[in-house]
Amino acid sequence: MVSSADVATGSFKVRIGSQEFPIDEDFTVGRSSSCDLVLADTLVSRRHAAFLASPAGLVVQDLGSRNGVLLNGVRVDGTAPLKHGDRVTIGGVQLTVVETRRARMKTISGNEPTSMDRITAPPPTVVSEYSSDDVEFDATAKGTVFEMFSKACDRALGDGDLDGAESATRILFMSVRAALLRGASVGVVLERATGYGLSLAERTGQQVWIERVFELYSANKRVLREDHIDRIVAVIAGSPLRNPQPLDHYLGKLDEREDLTDELSSRIGRLRSLLDTPANPETT
Numbered sequence: 001m002v003s004s005a006d007v008a009t010g011s012f013k014v015r016i017g018s019q020e021f022p023i024d025e026d027f028t029v030g031r032s033s034s035c036d037l038v039l040a041d042t043l044v045s046r047r048h049a050a051f052l053a054s055p056a057g058l059v060v061q062d063l064g065s066r067n068g069v070l071l072n073g074v075r076v077d078g079t080a081p082l083k084h085g086d087r088v089t090i091g092g093v094q095l096t097v098v099e100t101r102r103a104r105m106k107t108i109s110g111n112e113p114t115s116m117d118r119i120t121a122p123p124p125t126v127v128s129e130y131s132s133d134d135v136e137f138d139a140t141a142k143g144t145v146f147e148m149f150s151k152a153c154d155r156a157l158g159d160g161d162l163d164g165a166e167s168a169t170r171i172l173f174m175s176v177r178a179a180l181l182r183g184a185s186v187g188v189v190l191e192r193a194t195g196y197g198l199s200l201a202e203r204t205g206q207q208v209w210i211e212r213v214f215e216l217y218s219a220n221k222r223v224l225r226e227d228h229i230d231r232i233v234a235v236i237a238g239s240p241l242r243n244p245q246p247l248d249h250y251l252g253k254l255d256e257r258e259d260l261t262d263e264l265s266s267r268i269g270r271l272r273s274l275l276d277t278p279a280n281p282e283t284t
Contacts, residue, residue, distance in 0.1 A: 012058045014051065014088070014095040023058065027051040029090055030063075042164040043067050043091030043152055051082075058082045058097065067091060067152045075148060089148075092171050146172065146189055153196050162204060169196040173212055180219035190216070191225065198231045207242045210235060214246040221253045223264045229271060236274060244275050251275075 012023040014037070021027075021037055028035040032046040039048075045065040052059050061079040062069045069076040070089035082088070084099040149168045156164035172193045179186050194213050201209035210232055217224060224232075241247060254260070254268055 011100045012051070012053050012082075013098040013100075015098050016093065016095055020098060023051045023053045025053050027053070028063070029095075030065075039091060039093050041091040041093055042156075042161070042167050043149075044093070048090050049088075052079075058099070060088055065090075066155070068148050070148060092167055146175070149175075150192060150196070157196075157199060157203075162200065165196070166200060169193070169200060169209075172196065173216060177216055177219055180216070186220075190220075190222070191228075194224075194228055198228060198235075201235045202231065205235070207235070211243055211246040214250040218246070218250045218253045221257055223254060223260075223267050224271070226267060229267055233270070233274070241274060247271065247274060 013020040014023060014027075015021075027037065028047060028050045029037045029039060029044075030046050030048040031039060031041070031044050035047060045063070045067070047063045048065040049063055049069045050061045052061060059079045059081050060069060060071065060076060062076050071080050071082070072087050073089075082097045084097060086097040088095045088097065149172050153165050153168040153172070156162070156168060176186055176190055176193050180190075194216065197209045197213050197216075201207065201213075213224070213228075213232070251268065251272055260268070
């Protein structure tokens with residue numbers, strides 16, 4: 001016989017973009033079709049995380065994922081309690097916790113509950129913008145967004161997983177650029193992110209990663225390091241730039257500087273020489 005009782009508790013959901021997904025006690029997230037919420041993201045493990053709801057509240061649990069779970073920009077160690085408005089990052093997807101206080105019917109039964117229908121999320125909402133509270137741009141700090149995605153990129157490059165490396169590096173670029181536009185000091189993080197982008201350009205031959213480097217450096221008018229310029233020149237290797245506009249814009253930003261030394265001007269000259277060859281639309 002089934003009996004019911006009203007239990008005053010929070011009704012929890014997670015939101016991705018404009019879509020909300022209700023949480024019913026044990027709610028798993030991952031790439032596997034057996035999960036309650038399926039995320040088609042190469043940075044997400046098959047069974048990545050679980051949201052556990054009870055009258056006491058809601059917690060998130062890392063199920064031994066490869067790339068970890070972040071709560072408001074800080075890595076979760078095992079489990080962590082959640083509240084309304086918290087941001088949980090799983091792979092490249094950001095989920096927002098939503099709680100609506102109401103009376104909920106709790107069913108008490110000797111039978112196993114019927115599993116809820118599996119939900120496939122829409123294309124992942126990439127975490128692309130952070131407030132100053134969301135991420136600490138310290139390449140050595142543990143549990144930060146940068147640490148999570150830089151480790152994911154290192155692993156993916158080491159395994160030859162270029163899709164995974166591209167996903168992680170794309171998020172790094174967007175987050176660093178957002179920090180630069182806020183006027184934050186990113187220091188070594190900028191150069192490390194640049195290194196990942198150039199590694200992808202070298203391995204894939206895709207000039208789009210070089211273009212993204214130029215766009216990143218345009219945001220703070222910083223001159224690329226000599227060794228980074230060497231790598232860019234090697235990738236292009238005499239071929240014309242597919243799209244010269246990002247470099248042209250970057251050079252325009254550098255021209256606004258009044259503190260250029262002869263050494264910095266020499267580096268800029270090397271970059272300017274890349275514009276000498278006419279662009280070829282068929283170049284990859």
